Amino acid sequence: MNYFNQIATLVRKDLASELRTKEMLSSMLIFAMLTTVVFSFAFDPDTETVKKVFPGIIWVAFIFAGIMGLNRSFGGERNNDCILGLMLCTQDRGVIYLGKTISNLVFMYIMEGITLPILFVLFDYRLKGSLLLLITVVLLGTWGFIAVGTFMSAMAVNTRNSEILLPIVLFPLIVPVLIAAVQATGIIVNGGNWADTVNWFRVIGAFDVIFTIVPWLLFEYLLEV
Amino acid sequence: MVRKALGWLTFVMILAATYLVFMWVPNEKVMGPVQKIFYFHVASAWIGFFAFLIVFIAGIAYLSTRERKWDIIGVSSAEIGVMFTTIVLITGPIWARPTWNAWWTWDPRLTTTLVLWFIYLAYLLIRSSIHEEEKKARFSAIFGIIGFIDVPIVWFSIRWWRTIHPVVVDSSGFAMSSKMTTTLMFSLAAFTFLYFYFLSNSMFVEKMRTELVGIKESLRNRF
Numbered sequence: 001m002n003y004f005n006q007i008a009t010l011v012r013k014d015l016a017s018e019l020r021t022k023e024m025l026s027s028m029l030i031f032a033m034l035t036t037v038v039f040s041f042a043f044d045p046d047t048e049t050v051k052k053v054f055p056g057i058i059w060v061a062f063i064f065a066g067i068m069g070l071n072r073s074f075g076g077e078r079n080n081d082c083i084l085g086l087m088l089c090t091q092d093r094g095v096i097y098l099g100k101t102i103s104n105l106v107f108m109y110i111m112e113g114i115t116l117p118i119l120f121v122l123f124d125y126r127l128k129g130s131l132l133l134l135i136t137v138v139l140l141g142t143w144g145f146i147a148v149g150t151f152m153s154a155m156a157v158n159t160r161n162s163e164i165l166l167p168i169v170l171f172p173l174i175v176p177v178l179i180a181a182v183q184a185t186g187i188i189v190n191g192g193n194w195a196d197t198v199n200w201f202r203v204i205g206a207f208d209v210i211f212t213i214v215p216w217l218l219f220e221y222l223l224e225v
Numbered sequence: 226m227v228r229k230a231l232g233w234l235t236f237v238m239i240l241a242a243t244y245l246v247f248m249w250v251p252n253e254k255v256m257g258p259v260q261k262i263f264y265f266h267v268a269s270a271w272i273g274f275f276a277f278l279i280v281f282i283a284g285i286a287y288l289s290t291r292e293r294k295w296d297i298i299g300v301s302s303a304e305i306g307v308m309f310t311t312i313v314l315i316t317g318p319i320w321a322r323p324t325w326n327a328w329w330t331w332d333p334r335l336t337t338t339l340v341l342w343f344i345y346l347a348y349l350l351i352r353s354s355i356h357e358e359e360k361k362a363r364f365s366a367i368f369g370i371i372g373f374i375d376v377p378i379v380w381f382s383i384r385w386w387r388t389i390h391p392v393v394v395d396s397s398g399f400a401m402s403s404k405m406t407t408t409l410m411f412s413l414a415a416f417t418f419l420y421f422y423f424l425s426n427s428m429f430v431e432k433m434r435t436e437l438v439g440i441k442e443s444l445r446n447r448f
Binding site: 155 | 288340343344346347350351354355356360363364366367368370371372374375378379381382383
């Protein structure tokens with residue numbers, strides 16, 4: 001099997017097992033919606049302030065739900081030593097990283113695709129900018145978060161207190177992509193165009209590329225028997 | 226022996242730096258004596274960044290050679306770096322309160338330093354949650370590399386916001402009087418010696434710890 005076939009097989013395996021249990025996706029979805037509801041209690045949704053914090057609410061909801069998913073991502077592979085099996089049947093450990101990243105991305109995109117419209121409805125927010133740009137920033141921002149998140153999840157699962165360790169090690173690392181994504185989202189929902197957001201897209205793009213390549217290279221060292 | 230000599234040299238250097246800061250260098254015209262914190266603030270920041278660079282280099286060296294000494298250098302450096310970054314985060318607000326009339330602002334330099342501090346706290350936390358020596362060394366080396374690569378991106382992402390942190394050094398040179406520059410340079414040197422003194426001590430302790438484990442092991446085998 002060549003490289004891409006191996007990745008595709010791993011992604012198919014993750015999607016199939018998730019489709020049968022729906023464990024991760026359903027808890028992510030419920031958690032994202034609950035976060036939203038909590039936010040609407042924390043900030044009065046009728047006031048002007050909520051218009052300003054709305055982009056932040058979107059991303060905090062996504063990232064909290066994402067952390068939940070990431071904690072599960074490699075957790076399942078620990079049962080019956082599945083991770084050893086994965087290591088034995090792939091030539092390159094990077095395949096496991098890319099496969100897991102893609103399947104985590106798919107779960108995140110599904111969760112975001114459902115949560116985002118609900119957020120707009122609950123906060124009665126009118127999108128002033130282009131929907132295409134908003135989708136682009138969500139896709140790219142999530143990619144950066146998941147690329148470094150999948151790597152850290154693989155690391156955290158090998159430690160004693162993995163569930164609490166993951167957010168602590170992950171949050172400081174995703175600061176750049178979080179800032180850029182929140183700023184870009186803020187500009188877009190308030191009617192900004194591509195020229196207003198291009199600098200933020202550059203930050204997100206640079207983060208995505210660097211934090212896909214570096215973890216992919218280092219994954220071999222992370223998964224050693 | 227070398228460690229002892231380094232200790233005394235550092236002691237004299239720090240003493241001299243303290244003299245320069247408090248007795249020799251003139252007060253800054255506008256800010257007054259509070260500006261003197263700058264010499265130790267900048268020196269601590271320099272040691273913080275330098276220590277994290279060493280963590281990065283030690284991480285790469287460990288992953289390619291698998292020699293335990295690189296791991297010891299890495300963790301010792303990370304501990305020192307976190308300590309000096311903490312000093313930076315404490316001395317900064319002390320100066321900022323009378324000067325900016327605020328303890329804290331979300332300026333790029335301040336925010337980056339804070340994020341840096343969190344990243345290396347996470348580094349130490351990863352170490353404390355792994356038992357196996359080899360895995361501990363490997364994971365922290367990997368995280369040291371990832372964390373250090375993240376720093377410039379953090380910096381650029383925060384930089385788009387306005388900055389009010391004084392830019393003392395730019396491409397045109399130092400925006401200070403010559404006595405101030407001398408004092409700053411001297412405290413930077415003194416703190417660098419302090420860093421290496423701490424590093425050698427830390428490595429010494431780590432070596433003794435390894436020896437102790439070895440002695441315990443041999444005693445257990447004998448009885």
